[in-house]
Amino acid sequence: MKERIKALLEDQLPLVDLESDALYQELDSLGVTTILMTLSDEYGILLDSRDATPKNLRSLDSLVALVERKLAEKK
Amino acid sequence: MRWIEHVAKIVERYPDALAVICHDEQLTYAQMWEAVGKEAFRLRDIEQVREGQYYIQTCTQDIAYVVRFLALHLIGARCDILYTTGSTGKPKAVLLSDEGMIANGDNLITAMGFHHGLTFVVCGPLDHFGPWSKMLPVFMTGGTLHILDGLKDMEAFFDALRPASFVYDKAKTATFLVPSAIRMLLQFSRERLEKLAGYIEFIETGAAPMATSDMQQLREVLPNTRLYNTYASTETGIVCTYPYHLSPSILQGCVGPAMKHSVVAIGPDGEICVSGPILMAGYLNEDAEGNLQLEPVGKRFQTTDLGYLDAEGRLFLTGRSSEFINIGGLKLSPVEVEDAAMGFVGILDCLCIPVSHPVMGQVPKLLVVLQEGFSLNKKEISRYLKEKLTETWKVPINYEVVDEIRKMPNGKKDRRSYIM
Secondary structure, three states: EEEEEEEEHHHHOOOOOOOOOOOOOOOOOHHHHHHHHHHHHOOOOOOOOOOOOOOOOOOOOHHHHHHHHHHHHHH | HHHHHHHHHHHHHHHOOOOEEOEEEEEHHHHHHHHHHHHHHHHHOOOOOOOOOOOOOOOOOHHHHHHHHHHHHHHOOOOOEEEEEOOOOEEEEEOOOOHHHHHHHHHHHHOOOOOOOOOEEEEEOOOHHHHOHHHOOOOOOOOEEEEEOOOOOHHHHHHHHHHOOOOOOOOEEEEEEOHHHHHHHHHEEEHHHOOOOOOEEEEEEEOOOOOOOHHHHHHHHOOOEEEEEEEEEEEEEEEEEOOOOOOOOOOOOOEEEEEEOOEEOOOOEEEEEEEOOOOOOOEEEOOOOEEEEEEEEEEEEEEEEEEEEEEOOEEEEEEEEOOOEEEOEEEOHHHHHHHHHHHOOEEEEEEEEEEEOOOEEEEEEEEEEEEOOOOHHHHHHHHHHHHHHHHHHHOOOOOOOOOOEEEEEOOOOOOHHHHH
């Protein structure tokens, strides 16, 4: 899942260093929205602005954890 | 009476009212005025700023910016200079007049009802006319300006619109949002927005066309909020606004009738022409010695927007005759991107075009013709362009390698043939 998210976001956010552990700091509001939209569409999960926290958007690993949590909630 | 004299009267009338909030800092009108006095002294004494002098102020999106702005006005410096996107790719400096500031402020007060006690939340950059212009009515009425650094921190945005001290039946906050921000809120924060119904007094939008479906949704989510779709630009000032919360059905492309100090007419080719005291003083150009010289605007300004007036005098926008790309309300000249991209190794020719985006409306895409033996690395060219263009929103998200860029008989790029 991590590689898939990386590939999707790399295409949408070419200026962002997705390997960073301070990913949230690199994003602007368009970047945050792009991540929410991309993950919602790809995994069929419901994300809202409350999910756009510095903790959830800290790194690729924290994005994976967010998606896994939302998928588990769906079941 | 100068604009700053209106503010001085407000300071006298509401010394203890909150004037400005940013992050954890806040100042009452009395505190702000004291800071303004000290800053004016520093500017005069240390920086040698004098009355009538042109002064280009760097925007810092904080209280210090507001204080310096007011201090420059107190001195009488001509500091109301904002940069707009020039069609040649070079930004143009626009000087606003003091009379225009009063007229634009009064247009907003009259049309939307800015008042003492209202907290106006500004999320957009203060070096752009839409957010910047809100300082005018707020400080002319004794309201509070709450400055946020964009919409990335949604918690800060929702906290600003619903302060802890809020009394339920007295809506006292308002904001300006570009259409892309409204779409973003409807998509990812609809529930939270619904909880603010009755709290937000009004929302103004502008700077880019807004979909009728988004207007309809916003009306449903915030049934007690006044909603305005405004037509304005740095050059023209604030011209018209459409109170779409009042309209039985939302009129596509409508930006409402001319405001109190604005006059609108349609030119022979359908271009919107504006006159009245709201207009800029003119463009500032550098002469051979690097000194700024004013090129006055004249009595009427012809925009590059196309539209018509209906029988009731309401203006409807039908398109733009310019080639700018509108990225969530920020205007980009494709030429600026192309000029920067031509410096990248391996690019023979290129063309920057708008492509549609579900939230931003439009984003730039770069078509490139490569020299033989070169390939395109999206990350490398994006970073190169970020360095050259300095602002992230100007950097294309999409890239495509093409064999050639189509040209017109006169040799110019056939830009329109790529824009459908």
